[in-house]
Amino acid sequence: MILIESFIKYLEFEKRSSEHTIASYSCDLEQFILFAKQKDVTHVSDVNRKLVRSWVVYLVGEGMAPKSVGRKITSLKSYFNYLMREGFVEINPAKDISTPKIPKKIPIFVRESEMDLLLDEFPFTSDYEGVRDRLILELLYGVGLRRSELVGLRDNDFDFSLKEIKVTGKYKKQRYIPLNANLLLLIKKYLVVRNREFEIGDNGFFFLTKKGDAVYAKLIYRVVNKYLSSVTTLQKKSPHVLRHSFATSLLNAGADLNAIKELLGHSNLTATEVYTHSSFEKITDIYKQAHPRS
Structure with missing residues (x-):
């Protein structure tokens, strides 16, 4: 051959x-x-x-x-x-050979109690990095952003009058996500500390390094990994785990799957349905613990 x-x-x-x-x-x-x-x-x-x-x-x-x-x-x-x-062969012998099914990975997520402990009890420092790091965690977990979306945030993506954030996702597709009162307060606090620390340039990037440059993907990963290590023993402690945690929390609270799809910026419902597996696992665990005949 x-x-x-x-x-x-x-x-x-x-x-x-x-x-x-x-x-x-x-x-x-x-x-x-x-x-x-x-x-x-x-x-x-x-x-x-x-x-x-x-x-x-x-x-x-x-x-x-x-x-x-x-x-x-x-x-x-x-x-x-x-x-x-x-013209070397007349038929393709591999044409109708089906591909083996790839098992769906159940998303890894941090428990709500662990996230509450981190965001409510952890002693974040009051300097720029401490305020910034807390807001990074709050936005990843509270809004379900992808790491790239967080890195790309600019000041004009926040609308305080409408209480929403404009997120630019994959293929430049934009979506608008509402911000709760707690997040709005943290964002305003961050802006005060940041603007006192740095002279904001024309690029308008929202999150900055301690040197005043735009943040980058590896820095976001290090921030998330550092703080999650204090509350969870999960092997994987990445920004995407917080996105999974956001979706799982919404689903467990009874949110509509289509609404979660829109918040996450998924192009189809199939990508969102993977979270139903982790939610079902939680329900199964509760049943086994609580039901007298389980």
């Missing part, structure tokens, strides 16, 4: 695929060729659907993750589509 070399050149020069993609496809196809040779198949025209299925079964049996198996099937489909286009 020496045609792999021409396929790789096609990916490189016509498709302009990334080096990572090309390396992945090369590795996947080499593994398939090795498997095919073990089955005494040495030419592309002799590869059939049965052989491809046998390879998939073999990969799954070896304990390969569904996501990795799926990528290898995709590599094979692309390869045979190319061979069909060039």
Whole structure:
């Protein structure tokens, strides 16, 4: 199956695929060729659907993750589509091979009691960094922002008369989220401390480093990780965990799933439905603890 070399050149020069993609496809196809040779198949025209299925079964049996198996099937489909286009084969034997189901990850979230302890009891310092760090946590947990959305916030994204924040999410899609009275007070307090500390430039970035520059993603991660470490033993302590916690808290309080979708800026309901799994787990735990016949 020496045609792999021409396929790789096609990916490189016509498709302009990334080096990572090309390396992945090369590795996947080499593994398939090795498997095919073990089955005494040495030419592309002799590869059939049965052989491809046998390879998939073999990969799954070896304990390969569904996501990795799926990528290898995709590599094979692309390869045979190319061979069909060039006239080397008449059919794509991988065309109807289904990708193994990838199990949904249940979002990790911080318990409400732990967040209450952090935001209500933790002794944040009264200097600029202490005030800033608390507001970062409050906005991530209280509004459900993505880290990139938080980093990109500007002063004019806050409307105090309408009591809302304008958030620019993925693909520049904007959404408006209401701010409660507590958050509005913290935002105003932060602005007073920040404006006393720094001369605000033309860029208008809302959150600044201690040197007066715009904050960056790694700094936000360090802030969140530092403070969450004081209240939770979760292995993962990232800004996205606070976004998960925001959604889970709303769902547990009875919020409508469509409303949560809009607040999070999800493009479809499927992405939001993952939170129902964590909510159901909590209900199951309560049932087991409280019901006399459980």
